Amino acid sequence: MARLVMKFGGTSVADLDRIRNVARHVKREVDAGHQVAVVVSAMSGKTNELVALCRGASILHDAREYDAVVASGEQVTSGLLAIALQAIGVDARSWQGWQLPIRTDGAHGAARIESIDGTRVIEQMEAGRVAVVAGFQGIGPDGRISTLGRGGSDTSAVAVAAAIRADRCDIYTDVDGVYTTDPRMVPKARRLDKVSFEEMLEMASLGSKVLQVRSVELAMVHGVRTFVRSSFEDPENPKTQPNGDPFGTLICDEDEIVEQEVVTGIAYSKDEAQISIRRVADQPGIAASVFVPLAEANINVDMIVQNVASNGAETDITFTVPAADYERAMKVIEDRKAEIGYLLLEGSTGVCKVSVIGVGMRSHAGVAAQAFKALAAKGINIRAITTSEIKISVLIEDVYTELAVRTLHSVYGLDKG
Amino acid sequence: MARLVMKFGGTSVADLDRIRNVARHVKREVDAGHQVAVVVSAMSGKTNELVALCRGASILHDAREYDAVVASGEQVTSGLLAIALQAIGVDARSWQGWQLPIRTDGAHGAARIESIDGTRVIEQMEAGRVAVVAGFQGIGPDGRISTLGRGGSDTSAVAVAAAIRADRCDIYTDVDGVYTTDPRMVPKARRLDKVSFEEMLEMASLGSKVLQVRSVELAMVHGVRTFVRSSFEDPENPKTQPNGDPFGTLICDEDEIVEQEVVTGIAYSKDEAQISIRRVADQPGIAASVFVPLAEANINVDMIVQNVASNGAETDITFTVPAADYERAMKVIEDRKAEIGYLLLEGSTGVCKVSVIGVGMRSHAGVAAQAFKALAAKGINIRAITTSEIKISVLIEDVYTELAVRTLHSVYGLDKG
Known part of the structure; x- marks a missing residue:
């Protein structure tokens, strides 16, 4: 007997047939003797419809009312399931x-x-009753309905799993796991049996849209073993791993992954824009004068690169923002030209960030060099580079995205079955 | 300054344009210095859609889950408004x-x-904030969402009005008041300025679908002055009565109606079926043996007529049920033939109940005689008669409905402007 959380997203509960299919998945686990809590999203399309109604009622709307409206989507699915x-x-x-x-x-x-x-869910589960929890929502300190932001049902599922001390949290989705890269771009992409929380965090934040970042953070903090698996499997007889685990990808502690690859995956993030501020003074407070106004304008800055100034007096700062925020971001910086004190502002859309991820690279030298050499061999110019302990990101012109991803996928041996 | 409850039904909040229109109605009252609580229904069509989803998930469904699903409709409207x-x-x-x-x-x-x-609504109203209450729903003793049954938002509105000691409860609907009879059938039907709770109860339960019966009961018990008025009036400049009251129908205590007419309105209820049980023993327990099984089968019996037995031994019982329940009701009675002990079971659909209503008839003799005479003059056969203190109902063949309603409307002087 294990205690399980099963989470089903919008496409898995898109209509009554799919909801009945979900019910069969749940019944399988109950029949196997497990205690089960289910977390559900709104039927696909529903949240967008409700958001559109709120926007239609007023462009600027009270977030508390928005929450009351939008949370109704999950309320409906939970009752129907x-x-x-x-x-x-x-x-x-x-x-x-x-x-x-x-x-x-x-x-x-x-x-x-x-x-x-x-407490109450555990009580009821122990009495043999499945708890169907509406995802994406909670109650705020004001006693009103709150929502977690888009994709929040993943976070609900992991949080419920932590609260009821579940042995496992299964995230059912429309793919059968986490891949070494986007399979639509690279046909040789392989499903990973296991991936560490840290790697998943980098992948999630880099645009592999399998799991919401916040849910991975929460899973890491609480050590919730999380499986990403397909809701399109036969509900009565889903494929399993040789060891009995579900067929899918286990997101778990690094220690649980015995044979760690140096590189686990290649992620990419298109629709980025790059902004470079040329010849700013290399002195304390400059970075703050750039990024505080951007944060205040609610613009999400991703990559930030600042090189050591060559003459000890002036330097360049480059950063990326979502392409949709490009114009706004440029205006924010232009408006503060006097304050920041730069010579030139340059920018361009049409760039892409490609990242190589793997906890193994911490203990392996030369991982970055390998990437740069491979990209150079294909004639791909690297505009900027940032690295973390387990990730190397390069900014390139976005027409080269597919070539770069395929090249890197191959050079790190991820093509092999 | 007055304290008002304003209730808007499904057609009044059918889309964002209509919701914005409702907002203007509310603003008018707020600008006039009133404290306002609003009660809203689900957007029209929404409740049916949610009910269909529940039925689709399972014909027999847990009413508590049904409530969680269906109550989401009003939740959405309340947030949007x-x-x-x-x-x-x-x-x-x-x-x-x-x-x-x-x-x-x-x-x-x-x-x-x-x-x-x-308490909290009053606090907030006193601080100048409008309370938008989701109608049709509450919370049960089990801490779960409950719904009041179809049309329940009227009841919510009146109950909220009673709880906050409102001076008035305005029910905005797609008609501008309560009429002497159905204006679609009788063009000469007139809007009533006032109608007593008792009369409204008879009219509501007899098929004038303006207000839910339960809401009228509640208004009567708590003495809530309730106006039925149109949501299609100009929100900034609605028509008013000479005395400043809204243009519509005030449902109020009988005492408030100075010039009471003998007959206030003619109601009718089509799609009825009549069932007659011939020659049952005239002894205690017979009525129970008929109507208890019908109640258990959830069949709503309306009119019941039992005449005094002519020979002191056997009698006939006639009752009406909704036409949709006719087959089921006949089967219930057939299955219990031995128990009830009757000679013959007869029934027919295609009958209509027409009722003459008026608190004035309590103090006026001959009101019933006038009806029978008028119907006879038109050659309309009366199948059964029941009366209460303020109502006379006759059961007739339904092809004569319009003729009967028009005849009675005219004979009691309701045609006059």
Whole structure:
């Protein structure tokens, strides 16, 4: 007997047929003797529809009202799945965020979970009843419905798993796991059996949209073993790994991964824009004068590169922002020209960030050199480079994205089956 | 300064344009210095859509899950209206049933309101903030969302009005008041300025679908002055009565109606079926043996007629049920033939009940005789008659409905302007 959290996203509950399919997945685990809590998203398209209604009512809208409106999507799915489970003889009940309760902070629209009371769910699970929890939502300190921001149901699932001390959190999605890179771009991409929390964090934040970043952070902090697996498998007889684990990708502690590859995956992030501020004074406070106004304008800055100034007096700062925020970001910097004190402002859209990720590179020299050499051999110019302990990112012109990803995927031996 | 409850039904909040229109109605009252609480239904069509989803998930479904799913409709409207109000500078917030809370009994799917805590709404209204309350819902003794059954938002509105001691409860709808009869059938039908609670109860239960019966009961018990008025009036300049009251129909205590007409209105109820049980023993327990099984089968019996037995031994019982339940009702009675002990079971669909209503008839003799004479003059056969203190109902063949209604409307002087 194990205690499981099963999470199903929007496409897995898109209509009544898919909801019935989910119910069969749940029944399989219940029949195997497990205690089960399920976390569900809104039916696909529903959240967008509700968001559009809020925007239609007013462009600037009260985030608390937005939350009340948008959270209704998961409320509906949780009730429908409980009904579908009961219809096939599985005892179940729905739980809204405010009922458990799932307590969040007061940042309506993008709230963070602060605590979950798992007592009642555990009681009911022990009595043989499946808890169907509405994902993506909680209750704020003001006693009002809060939502976690898009993709928040993954976070709900991991948080519920931590609260009820689940043995495993299975994230059912429309892919069968985490891949070495985007399989739509690289047909030779391989499914990873295991990936460490740290690597997954880099992959998630770099645009592999399998899991929400916050959910991976939470899984890492609480040590929740999280499986990414397909909801399109036969609900009664899904494929399994030789060791009995689900067929999919286990996201787990690095220690659990015995044979660690040097490089685990290649991620990329398109639709970026690059902004370079030329010849700023190399003195304390300059970086703050650039990035504080950008943060205040709610512009998400990703890569930041600043080289050591050659003459000890002036330097260049380069950073990337989402292409959609490019014009706004340029204006913010132009408006502060006097304050920042730069000579020239340059920028361009149409760039892409490609990243090589792997915890193994901590103990292996030459990983970066290998990437640079391979890209050079293909004639791909590298505009900027940043690195962390387990990641190397390069900024390139975005027409070269596919070539760069395929080249790197191959050079690190990820093509091999 | 008055304290008002304004209730808007599904067609009044059918889309964002209509919701913005509602917001203007509310702003008018706020600008006039009133304290306002608003009660809203789901956007029209929404509740049916959610009910269909529940039925699709399973024909037999847990009423508690049904409630969680269906209550989401009003949740969405309440949030959207709060946003629309804020957008035009009216301070407002939404309240879900569980937030006030509106406490109901545990009869999920058709719950009755037991109590409403108006404290917080009053506090906020006094601070100048409009409370937008999701209608049709509350929280049951089990801490789960409950719904009041179809049309329940009227009941929510009246109950909220009672809880916050409102001076008036305005029910905005797609008609501009209560009429002497159905204006689609009788062009000469006139809008009533006032109608007593008792009369409205008879009219509501007889198929004038303006207000839910339960809401009228509640208004009567708590003495809530309730106006039925049109949401299609100009929101900034709605028509008013000479005395400043809204243009519409005031449902109020009989005492408030100075010039009471003998007959206030003619109601009718089509799609009825009549069932007659011939020659049953005239002894205690017979009526129970007929109607208890029907109640258990959830069949709503309307008219019941039992005449005094002519020979003191056997009698006939006639009753009506909705045409949709006719086959089921006949089967229930057939299955219990031995138990009930009757000679013959007869029935027919295609009958209509026409009723003459008026509190004035309590003090006027001959009101019934006038009806029978008028119907006879038109050659309309009366199949059965029942009367209460303020109502006379006759059962007729339904092809004569329009003729009967027009005849009675005219004979009691309701045609006059």
